Amino acid sequence: MSTAPVDTSTGIWQGRYVWVTVGAVALIFLAAMQSLAVTTVMPVVSADLDGDALYAVAFAGTLATSVIGMVAVGAWCDRGGVLAPLTTAVILFVVGLVVAGLAASMPWLVAGRLVQGLGTGGQTVALYVVVARVYPAVLHGRVFAAFSAAWVVPSLIGPFLAGAVTEALHWRWVFLGVAALTVVAFTMVVLRLYGLPLGADRPATGRIGPRMACAVAVALGALALSLAGRLGAYSWAVVAASALVIALASRPLLPRGTLLARRGLPSVVLMRGLIAGALFGAEIYVPYLLIDHYDFSPTWAGLGLTAAAIAWAAAADVQGRFGDRLGNARITVIGTSLLVTSTVVxxxxxxxxxxxxxxxxGWAFAGGGMGLMYPRLTVLTLAYSTPQNQGFNSSALSISDSVGAATSIAVMGLVFTALAGTDAAFPAVFAIATGLALLALLPGLRLGHAHEAATTQRR
Structure with a gap:
């Protein structure tokens, strides 16, 4: 078996794991920096490029195409090693950032974001498989806690720095700067992973064509959903048709029974999509509200996300230390309660x-809830997996994440546009997020238990 032998005496920051940990966390760090930065500066970008109509698409489009990257990289990893798919994903991520950073119009920026999404999705899945194949199971909880903690520094300086760069230089450097740093970080990663046994002993042999077709259909459905607001009287018909396409096409990409909240892995995957939709759909409107209603500058509006990101990292560390003692049901109840509190506030x-x-x-409560739930769901996914389906299950988790977020962003964008100019616009999107967070309780109480006790961090 290619997975590293268990060595409980060595931590993730020691011995043979240290440089892999540093490199992987660096990539997560830069992805977090970019995500938080774009959320902060997009109101300015939209105004500069006269792109209010494509505001939600700039977010939802990236998430939509990430599904294609996730499926492709997940299948690639299940059929062999990790290094080649990870390299391809990083290249696409960087190319997308460069295109967005040089865009002269909003459609070109959206195009760059679409390419970036291919890389973002693939990179996430590849790093999950790296964790599964490089680290022993007992260290998985610590690695994912480190991934969550990689959001700490971006949460402290990312939104503020993005706003400051936008005001002092230009918003383009928010994209181009992350692209340059990603090249440096990946160079370090590839040197440390090269030569390690990262392949599966018994590669998967199933057909990938039908799954790729489904991934493309999901992405197109999500894109159509995000563009529905531009179609006037036909908007809600497009929403209904797109939702149907997404639901049907996503079924082969997810564990059997996911849409029915079947106990175990299907509920893990479904819950991830619901809480992602609740948080990320609403989060893009937090700095928007601060800029639009309270005349915050981009720099100070970015700080509106800082408290939530810090709370996320702190809660993730609590989950890494005490997740097994808390138990899945308690984590679900506490986490969703915090998320609902934030959206209601x-x-x-x-x-x-x-x-x-x-x-x-109030938004800090959202970070605390997600910090408890997000890494726990990732640990559970790997605990339910075997070396032959780590790529599929990791991609399914990420697909649910992206589809949930893309769909909610698109629907919220449609509602927000329909109510633009009224006092109901912002409350409506936060009310939708509240409903999604409450709905997440259904699969959240059906997570079950695999052997995650062995993968949860203990200190």
């Missing part, structure tokens, strides 16, 4: 125009 702030500090403090 955001809606109330938007309705009553409370002090912006209430919004910023």
């Amino acid at each position: 955001a809606a109330v702030v938007a309705v009553l125009m409370l002090h912006p500090a209430v919004l910023i403090a």
